[in-house]
Amino acid sequence: MKTRIAIAALGTLFTAFANAAEAPHWTYQGKTGTSQWAHLEADYAVCGTGQRQSPINIETRKVTGTTAQAIGLSYAPANAEVINNGHTVQVEPANGGALTIDGVEYKLAQFHFHTPSEEKIDGKSYPLVAHLVHKSADGKLAVIAVLFRTGKSNATLRPVFARLPAKPGDKHALHGTINVGDLLPPKRDNYRFIGSLTTPPCSEDVRWVVMKRPVSISSTQLAAFRKLYKMNARPVQAANGREVLVGR
Numbered sequence: 001m002k003t004r005i006a007i008a009a010l011g012t013l014f015t016a017f018a019n020a021a022e023a024p025h026w027t028y029q030g031k032t033g034t035s036q037w038a039h040l041e042a043d044y045a046v047c048g049t050g051q052r053q054s055p056i057n058i059e060t061r062k063v064t065g066t067t068a069q070a071i072g073l074s075y076a077p078a079n080a081e082v083i084n085n086g087h088t089v090q091v092e093p094a095n096g097g098a099l100t101i102d103g104v105e106y107k108l109a110q111f112h113f114h115t116p117s118e119e120k121i122d123g124k125s126y127p128l129v130a131h132l133v134h135k136s137a138d139g140k141l142a143v144i145a146v147l148f149r150t151g152k153s154n155a156t157l158r159p160v161f162a163r164l165p166a167k168p169g170d171k172h173a174l175h176g177t178i179n180v181g182d183l184l185p186p187k188r189d190n191y192r193f194i195g196s197l198t199t200p201p202c203s204e205d206v207r208w209v210v211m212k213r214p215v216s217i218s219s220t221q222l223a224a225f226r227k228l229y230k231m232n233a234r235p236v237q238a239a240n241g242r243e244v245l246v247g248r
């Protein structure tokens with residue numbers, strides 16, 4: 001009996017090491033926090049050396065122009081999985097639709113949350129942001145950021161926030177379907193720039209679309225998320241003279 005317990009314990013230990021080898025542990029604060037990401041793994045170096053990192057503080061007086069084309073949105077109601085991945089809660093709709101920018105189609109892959117919002121507008125952050133992550137056929141990424149202020153309950157997110165997966169690794173099927181288009185503000189004015197993933201490996205060449213107008217979430221919904229993740233936002237990164245355009 002004792003031997004069996006010892007073997008089981010060893011198994012757990014080996015699994016822990018194997019997982020650590022696949023993806024090093026990173027956090028938002030402490031020894032593996034945001035200032036250390038670049039040193040945790042060779043692949044994460046760009047978190048420190050990159051010149052076009054995200055998030056940024058959008059300075060509206062420095063916005064340089066307007067994009068030629070409006071974004072194209074073709075979202076549809078979809079079944080989805082809700083996953084607690086240890087860094088955030090992520091919703092993965094199956095065939096949730098697509099975003100088109102400058103003639104390139106990016107299919108919706110997932111959306112997830114950060115608190116407080118990672119992006120700032122003229123130095124102001126919001127209590128929460130959703131990142132809608134899209135991928136093109138050739139693997140390029142485009143992310144729409146939707147900012148949230150507290151107020152009315154968010155009906156679109158109600159099925160997600162009513163039952164959040166409590167522990168890292170937990171996941172379940174969303175009750176009913178979700179149309180990601182319903183998450184966006186009715187007026188689609190936005191800020192556009194090139195940036196990066198805001199989590200390791202901080203890969204660059206990501207197209208960012210930050211919605212100008214926030215949408216609403218209730219303080220109860222916000223509290224439900226913060227019960228799991230009190231703070232999961234990377235600080236703003238240097239803009240390095242990056243071009244920020246206004247889009248529709």
Ligand SMILES: [Zn+2]
Pocket residue numbers: 112113114131198
């Ligand atoms: Zn994100």
